[in-house]
Amino acid sequence: MEDYLGFDLEAFGFSRSEAELTDPQHRVMLEACYRAVESSGCFIGSLPDRVGVFLGARTSGYGAQIEYCSTSAGGDVDLSGLAVGTEPDYMSTRISYAYGLTGPSVTVLTACSSSGVAVHLACQAILAGECDSALAGGVALDVRDAGYTFTEGGIYSPRGRCEPYMASADGTVDGNGVAALFLRRLDVALAARNPILGVIAGTAVNNDGRERAGFTAPGVAGQTELIEEALDVAELRSTSIGLLEGHGAGTGIGDALEIDAATRAFRSTGAGVGDCRLHSVKANIGNLTAAAGAASVIGCLLALRHGRIPPNAPLVEGASPTDLRGTPFTLADTPIAWRRSDRGRYAAVSSFGLGGTNAQVIIGDAEPEMQLASRKGRSWQLLPLSADDPERLTEAVDAVRAAVDGASAEARQDIGHTLRTGRPELTTRAAAVIPVDDSPTGERWPKPGQFRTPPEVPPALVLALPGEEAGVPEAALALYKAEPAFRSAVDDGLAAMEHTLAPETFAAVRDAFLHGRCLTATNVSQPVLHLLGVGQHAFLGALGVEPDLLVGHGVGELTAAQLSGVLSGEDAARAVCWRSQAMSDLPERAEAAALFTRRMREVRLNSPTTPTLSCVTGAWLTSEEAWDPGYWGAQLREQVPFDEALRAVVSQHPEAVYLQLAGGTDPRETARLRGVAEDAVLTLVSDEEAPDGWCSLLRAVGALWERGVRIDWQAYAERDHALRVDMAPRAFERIPYVHPSLLEHCPGIDPAELSGKQVD
Template identity: 70%
Template structure:
């Protein structure tokens, strides 16, 4: 078991930030999501005139766009349930999904125990609903409201929604909540309580439309959050959410995750009474905290290149933080000091996770972001005598042989402090062995055709111009790390060059459950491609085992013809078709694709007999040869001679339903076990269409796949009433057939597919969620943090 924890996924939303790419663009350019609102907007938002005309009113916000947007169906919610659920809970559901998705996995199918550690800001969503509903004489389901809004259920909601079975708890330590969550998640992983964990927080206030400044408060009278500046006069709360996905390092490596960073050490403590007051920070506790984290990490202070500080933006808080950090770092060399609060405001319960993500992005991009206030002319504090420096431009942070480390500090009101040290993954960790096929089958899906169109275009853009290894990564991620949603299509692309991309008219909607699958086993063929023999081990071994039996059954010349046809191509005979059928069946079975019904006229019924368990593989190989010999040597005594040979083998009842080539109905156990039946079967079979109609009558929604080659059975299935789109051929390309089956709802074991086609997981093709705003009716017109324009014309469309 590894004693280290890796960050493999992350997600963030905040003011001016929809994802990690937006976040890096914002902080690397020193920009902010800060907004000042004019009187017109404040009036539209429902802020009373007496409030916004108060000289102490500060009309500033850091708004998170689309804060009410939610996709209830994607998370198992009803509409009324969504309205009763705090937007903080809803946003965290989506961001937890995104964090795992960015690691190349689907949160609903994680194989191990996953813990959940999340924090949130105190919310007025539930109390407002209660108060306003009561004032309007409306009843509210108190139990449902509690579940939807109480912080007690925040983490548990995520665990329930996605079936996560590790430790699950809400962390409430004010501004250090999400950093404490990271610490607890790492401890749970290292203790073996779980192999993976989600950690982070959310801070979202539907009432946030500025604030009244009060003397002595921590808020800025100017509405500017300027950490580590001489002009700093307070903080401004922001809105957003940030989540990281953590996995034990060895588990992450085995799964091929991107290793965004390795948690070198964490520490949590409390200042106790060694501070001026309950709401005041303490230097001694912060010094002890940082020293402990450095000791746990085994990293010297001069190894820290970036301190992503708490950066409250208050003159006292910043000064005490710098003093404590300088003492803990001692005589360390130069370290850049930064705080994302200058860019996105104070995310309180999500601030620490946001700082951690900033640190991870700096490691990835090999640059430390500038201090945003310096770009607008704010004067910096005097850092002489400390190891810290500030910058008004991005600072290079190249990889080095000794590694790079960043640290994140979070200090909660009340004294709970947290410090996280994150480092590079070693060179050997960043490399992952790839193995794969020369063509990549890409399963593509979305909730509806419109969103699928966007998904196809996004994947196509990612593939175009990408090198072979990245194409392998894209294919592996789409196959094993994305859910199979209702609207589906597939693409087959080469590792180099251009592939063929599906048109929207080829999109399909999969049924709620997998349809019955019928294998058609032909008795004749116009020519079959056998490239699978050279490329797929399970196909080759299955065929070779039966070839060895045929070598003892056929005359040398006939066997040589069969062997050469399989290995190099040539005339197709019933033995060759049998080998092709059982080989394809083995290949498909390895991918979890197994028939519910088998239909095979003539010699194809013997292949069906093997696949259903009537005959062993050895006996079926002999029987196919005997059947051919009987037809060639003594046609008039077709049947009796072959029946006598069948008395030499053991016959069993079919385990998979087979349609009889004699009666056109279901093959019974008595028929299957009677050698005489197989002698009669050698004669004139019933029309294939009759056999197909038997299947259609019991399985009208079945999908049909013809193994081998030729077109006779495909045409017969269509004549028997099977829809054109439900009839597929395994030739000329079985991989296209696998994709077509998946499009139609047949389950494919993509993890088994990955045994021969494996690569790294990457962040590609994020799921597009519906963005309809959901707000409880009692709150409409009473949420100044929500611009009414965001709701206009959208809620009514639900």
């Protein structure tokens, strides 16, 4: 493991002094657990179910070094703080606290079987209903990194080589490493559409008791019973096991006894000679002690995923194998294709601890029916991207772009779904909108100069609803086809308009949404513009986006009246029809206003529930004005210019986010809006890079999110038929932190010397 002293203070909410007093094992495990959940397409900080934590650890020596160096120099050390920061007892509970996980939280200390036992305990807790998901694994770091002194008769190799199941095996070699698994109840994982790497079919744990040569010696009887019990729990015979990932620490006696025990257990359930491949990852990465069992499970998951049994590293390098004649086991010197039989593929993992506590885990590959498929849904994908700073956001954008390039429509949909529902919302943001069909048209990726840092408190949202001067965008068809919430709101409005408009006029309004055709006549364009605004508001409302303030101009003020509760949806639709027809039939505004005033006496007028700016007075609409049919007639006849109305809102709410619904294709209207609210967001902007209204609307949603407006991505996901995928991991900062006493009073130690060495 490389750079295990590196840590990201801000990402994990640590102070510098807290990080320096915390064992690197705890710090590394914080990141490993984050990564394990992240690889499932989820964010560890927002898991909806109870999550348990079961982790194995060992004493790293970090706390002892701090105490020794501090006291040797005559200094004081906070022993209670040191214990909490460095003792393995507190590692699992630190993880639970950091991420708000409320399931059982247990640190396991059974030497080399710790993480194997942790996997067993996690499975038992899930099966018992104590949690729905669990983190299981282990970590083993020796920050002293000083090697070892060979002792005759000990367990360590005099050559510094770990060669399990080889004739030359003469001892083990410890390694530094961390392994974390995210386990979920199968139905929970399927419902969440997580990527499933494998299914744990059965686990078992026991102890050798006294049936062995001594306390530190392995026991054949205990190991045999363990394997038989795990097979029984999994309801399998040994003939189903294609790979035994053995404990294989590389000690001559230990390996021989392990092979003897495994042979007895496999033969008892029907295994023939050479039926199963035997392997130990310790030949590749050393003995990770407290992390060894989980590391072996990960190795088996990779073998199952790729359908290939890995070779034994020493054989590849020319070592001679131990004698396995007559046993159920063989060793591979090259990768072997692992074909799927009718009974599936299964691997067994043995994890044995000094002191006699043994663990066995049996893993099967995910059944074909568990490999859920995406179904093509939305034609455009909104990708919210965030990081802790611009540099890391640039890296994230590049990584996602690389993943998207050349990807299928389903894969692009999966990427979008994972980014929206399985990633944290960090301080530096950018959003991209891409087509699912791999077409370059409309694909726009943010550049570093376009990144935004939203305020800590979500800003107020002002909805601006333009009137007839905005022009009617040719977006109705795309939005109507794309989004159920939009379509439902439009259908409700059309139902109210059908008995108010003349048949030919109603048909023209309806055709804008059914066929994408729209006339410029006032009695058609105004109802279409109103329905576009209402439909977009319904779509945004389904995402949890509601305005704090409203301002409408022309027919847009009637739309605002519906959104603020002054008019019901049905009455607003009728009022828009009356207004547009009066303006179309009576060219004199005074006559049209008088007719419209009379018609408005037929509807119920209420007080606004959302502050709404009046474009008649240029001030906030009062209840008395809202109740007065004459006000609405005056609104048709004379209004302050829209930019003046907006300026009044901006002067009072300069930090608000301004979103214009419906219009935006008329350059004059856009210029007026941007002249007052320079950073305003427009939902429908027609240009070569936004081929349809759906693309444009998604860009607006992304722009709102960039500015700090909260979006309910889970609600957005309800229509997705996408999978969560492992992609674009969060980039953590790697700054080494070491307790000052180790540097000040032990001049031979520095962060560079303490850093772990990469294992080839």
